[in-house]
Amino acid sequence: HGEPTNENFNFESVSVNPESVKDGEVLLRTIYLSLDPYMRGRMSDRKSYAKSLEIGDVIIGGSVCRVESSKNPKFTEGDYVLAYGGWQDYHITAGKECINLGKDPKQPSYALGILGMPGCTAYMGLLKIGEPKAGETVVVAAATGPVGSLVGQIAKIKGCRVIGIAGGKEKCEYAKKEFGFDECLDHKDEKLAEKLAEVCPKGIDVYFENVGGKVFDAVLPLLNTKARIPLCGMVSGYNATELPKGPVDRLPLLESMILSKRMRVQGFIVTLDFWDQFGEFYQQMSTWIQDGKVKYLEQIVDGFDKTVDEFRGLLVGKNFGKLVIRLGPDNL
Amino acid sequence: HGEPTNENFNFESVSVNPESVKDGEVLLRTIYLSLDPYMRGRMSDRKSYAKSLEIGDVIIGGSVCRVESSKNPKFTEGDYVLAYGGWQDYHITAGKECINLGKDPKQPSYALGILGMPGCTAYMGLLKIGEPKAGETVVVAAATGPVGSLVGQIAKIKGCRVIGIAGGKEKCEYAKKEFGFDECLDHKDEKLAEKLAEVCPKGIDVYFENVGGKVFDAVLPLLNTKARIPLCGMVSGYNATELPKGPVDRLPLLESMILSKRMRVQGFIVTLDFWDQFGEFYQQMSTWIQDGKVKYLEQIVDGFDKTVDEFRGLLVGKNFGKLVIRLGPDNL
Ligand SMILES: NC(=O)c1ccc[n+]([C@@H]2O[C@H](COP(=O)([O-])OP(=O)(O)OC[C@H]3O[C@@H](n4cnc5c(N)ncnc54)[C@H](OP(=O)(O)O)[C@@H]3O)[C@@H](O)[C@H]2O)c1
Ligand SMILES: NC(=O)c1ccc[n+]([C@@H]2O[C@H](COP(=O)([O-])OP(=O)(O)OC[C@H]3O[C@@H](n4cnc5c(N)ncnc54)[C@H](OP(=O)(O)O)[C@@H]3O)[C@@H](O)[C@H]2O)c1
Numbered sequence: 001h002g003e004p005t006n007e008n009f010n011f012e013s014v015s016v017n018p019e020s021v022k023d024g025e026v027l028l029r030t031i032y033l034s035l036d037p038y039m040r041g042r043m044s045d046r047k048s049y050a051k052s053l054e055i056g057d058v059i060i061g062g063s064v065c066r067v068e069s070s071k072n073p074k075f076t077e078g079d080y081v082l083a084y085g086g087w088q089d090y091h092i093t094a095g096k097e098c099i100n101l102g103k104d105p106k107q108p109s110y111a112l113g114i115l116g117m118p119g120c121t122a123y124m125g126l127l128k129i130g131e132p133k134a135g136e137t138v139v140v141a142a143a144t145g146p147v148g149s150l151v152g153q154i155a156k157i158k159g160c161r162v163i164g165i166a167g168g169k170e171k172c173e174y175a176k177k178e179f180g181f182d183e184c185l186d187h188k189d190e191k192l193a194e195k196l197a198e199v200c201p202k203g204i205d206v207y208f209e210n211v212g213g214k215v216f217d218a219v220l221p222l223l224n225t226k227a228r229i230p231l232c233g234m235v236s237g238y239n240a241t242e243l244p245k246g247p248v249d250r251l252p253l254l255e256s257m258i259l260s261k262r263m264r265v266q267g268f269i270v271t272l273d274f275w276d277q278f279g280e281f282y283q284q285m286s287t288w289i290q291d292g293k294v295k296y297l298e299q300i301v302d303g304f305d306k307t308v309d310e311f312r313g314l315l316v317g318k319n320f321g322k323l324v325i326r327l328g329p330d331n332l
Numbered sequence: 333h334g335e336p337t338n339e340n341f342n343f344e345s346v347s348v349n350p351e352s353v354k355d356g357e358v359l360l361r362t363i364y365l366s367l368d369p370y371m372r373g374r375m376s377d378r379k380s381y382a383k384s385l386e387i388g389d390v391i392i393g394g395s396v397c398r399v400e401s402s403k404n405p406k407f408t409e410g411d412y413v414l415a416y417g418g419w420q421d422y423h424i425t426a427g428k429e430c431i432n433l434g435k436d437p438k439q440p441s442y443a444l445g446i447l448g449m450p451g452c453t454a455y456m457g458l459l460k461i462g463e464p465k466a467g468e469t470v471v472v473a474a475a476t477g478p479v480g481s482l483v484g485q486i487a488k489i490k491g492c493r494v495i496g497i498a499g500g501k502e503k504c505e506y507a508k509k510e511f512g513f514d515e516c517l518d519h520k521d522e523k524l525a526e527k528l529a530e531v532c533p534k535g536i537d538v539y540f541e542n543v544g545g546k547v548f549d550a551v552l553p554l555l556n557t558k559a560r561i562p563l564c565g566m567v568s569g570y571n572a573t574e575l576p577k578g579p580v581d582r583l584p585l586l587e588s589m590i591l592s593k594r595m596r597v598q599g600f601i602v603t604l605d606f607w608d609q610f611g612e613f614y615q616q617m618s619t620w621i622q623d624g625k626v627k628y629l630e631q632i633v634d635g636f637d638k639t640v641d642e643f644r645g646l647l648v649g650k651n652f653g654k655l656v657i658r659l660g661p662d663n664l
Contacts, residue, residue, distance in 0.1 A: 048592055209591075212584055231591040234584070243585055246578015251586050252544055252566070253575055259541075259563040259599035260380055267591035 003239045016090040028065035033325040034112035040238040059087040082111040113146045113322035114296040122150035123281045124274035129230035134159030136205035141165035143175040146322035167317040193218040211236045231267040297321030335571045348422040360397035365657040366444035372570040391419040414443040445478045445654040446628040454482035455613045456606035461562035466491030468537035473497035475507040478654035499649035525550040563599040629653030
């Protein structure tokens with residue numbers, strides 16, 4: 001409950017013996033560790049689509065690792081591998097959940113972002129649920145993060161007017177200059193609602209929901225008839241311990257707006273709802289990268305000891321781009 | 333605002349001269365007038381998908397009329413016609429919005445219910461948005477009304493477990509006995525939420541929303557992963573003048589539930605979203621009626637002077653079945 005504190009995390013040293021690798025297994029060394037907002041949910045005992053972590057468990061998460069030794073024919077020493085080892089330096093696995101990225105991937109860490117789970121989230125949520133049409137207005141927050149920045153860029157490719165929302169002037173400028181957003185507003189601005197109305201003179205057709213809270217409040221009155229809302233995340237509430245106080249209960253308001261504007265609101269979890277279509281995403285995104293149609297911003301922080309602070313920062317917007325921890329060098 | 337009172341309605345006598353029918357027009361006499369909950373929305377100046385009525389306007393609405401005299405080749409004297417003349421005895425029209433039901437339709441009034449707008453609403457909302465699968469649990473309120481009773485019966489045809497909600501014991505018994513609902517609960521029962529949980533041991537997969545309010549509150553915690561909610565109406569709130577007081581604002585709760593359970597919530601207005609598929613509905617429903625697969629309950633009230641009282645009653649559940657006012661005999 002609440003914002004995670006340093007006391008909620010505990011690092012332990014456990015020795016890994018390369019000899020203990022059994023037939024069919026590989027020993028992996030973590031190079032890049034992905035930090036993602038969803039991890040906060042796993043640290044809670046609230047009911048969710050996924051099992052919560054127990055106290056004492058290793059925190060789960062995607063990672064790019066290198067094979068240190070292998071008794072599995074699918075992997076050889078020195079291969080880069082997309083794995084799910086979580087917050088640990090080394091781990092041994094049978095490798096069923098791993099994807100072999102080969103000996104020389106161009107940017108190994110992209111597998112954690114633009115070419116991985118967050119990229120697929122943006123692609124599927126926007127295109128399969130949001131169904132943006134040329135000329136429509138698309139709004140997305142967390143606009144410089146991996147999901148938001150790609151939602152905006154894909155919407156631009158589809159011919160939409162794209163409004164981003166981000167924390168602070170620097171991020172807003174970046175979203176416009178580098179990612180090509182038409183406008184980007186600061187959610188810390190007290191006049192967010194008024195300014196959003198100004199930059200959306202034709203209303204909002206697709207609101208890709210990353211954050212909830214005040215941003216959603218500002219979006220609500222601007223939603224057009226037949227608007228689509230892919231519900232992807234609500235990071236503004238991940239640390240919340242209780243529902244906001246009234247004065248009024250707006251649940252019936254939201255329901256009656258969805259009805260009278262004939263909107264579609266749909267929640268999704270990319271790994272559960274769209275993972276079978278990963279190939280389509282991967283091919284299209286690779287092509288867009290090659291053709292210079294999309295840009296990608298990573299914030300790579302060195303040192304396993306930074307993990308907790310950076311993760312806490314991610315939930316309140318201290319990151320700038322896809323947050324990745326580099327645990328060690330590519331070659332020991 | 334608020335519950336409509338008799339003072340909000342005004343009946344006027346205007347004489348209609350058969351000679352004033354121009355070329356291309358018909359003079360229609362209303363026999364059956366449909367009373368529908370949506371009319372309440374048109375009597376409000378709240379923004380909506382449809383234009384509000386102005387004070388002094390004739391209240392709109394579907395009606396089954398007979399042609400009294402015709403200067404339009406598509407209609408001859410004595411034809412039954414589905415029209416939109418609203419709350420008036422006679423009207424003259426060019427007939428573009430009218431459907432000719434012929435001289436001898438089996439049940440002329442069915443065009444206002446099971447074979448018309450409400451029937452199409454149940455069919456499209458359930459099948460195209462709700463997408464019920466055999467074995468799933470479907471919940472619908474206003475279970476003895478034209479929409480709810482058909483939603484339940486169609487869901488039974490599709491092999492679902494169907495739970496109705498209605499006002500009072502008599503309606504609940506009727507829904508089970510005549511419409512074949514597996515269970516039907518009284519929404520006036522203080523223990524509605526507990527009882528609903530009992531009769532939905534496997535949760536709720538499709539909630540067809542007709543009423544909102546306390547019923548939706550009881551449904552919310554029981555919704556399954558991947559549940560679908562066609563938003564059709566919220567009649568419990570049509571007379572409301574303000575949002576319910578807190579203590580908490582559950583708007584973020586609803587949003588985060590839709591996300592974490594990966595639900596789809598979609599509003600629709602049948603005449604705007606599905607009218608082009610009316611033919612499919614009409615054929616299927618006619619077949620089901622012929623084969624005895626669906627039953628239909630009408631409450632026909634004689635006398636134009638009853639219209640206001642009956643309409644007010646409709647909004648609070650005093651009707652029992654599809655409410656129709658009979659203005660006069662089939663033959664004068
Ligand atoms: N459904 C799925 O399958 C799925 C998959 C991946 C990600 N997600 C969700 O997608 C969203 C974005 O994820 P990401 O990986 O791209 O993370 P991210 O954008 O790198 O990080 C989260 C961002 O949220 C913003 N934020 C934090 N508190 C906020 C607040 N109170 N109001 C407004 N913005 C706030 C911050 O950016 P600013 O400083 O710009 O505000 C922060 O950088 C998250 O909600 C995540 O849970 C969902
Ligand atoms: N979206 C569309 O295109 C469309 C088209 C047609 C109808 N609709 C909607 O569908 C719904 C049903 O319409 P209908 O024509 O079939 O009407 P109906 O069921 O004949 O009449 C409305 C019923 O709502 C129930 N009700 C009233 N207040 C309630 C409350 N506080 N809590 C629970 N139930 C309450 C009453 O039944 P009980 O006594 O059993 O509670 C009442 O009989 C309405 O919301 C209507 O607006 C939507």
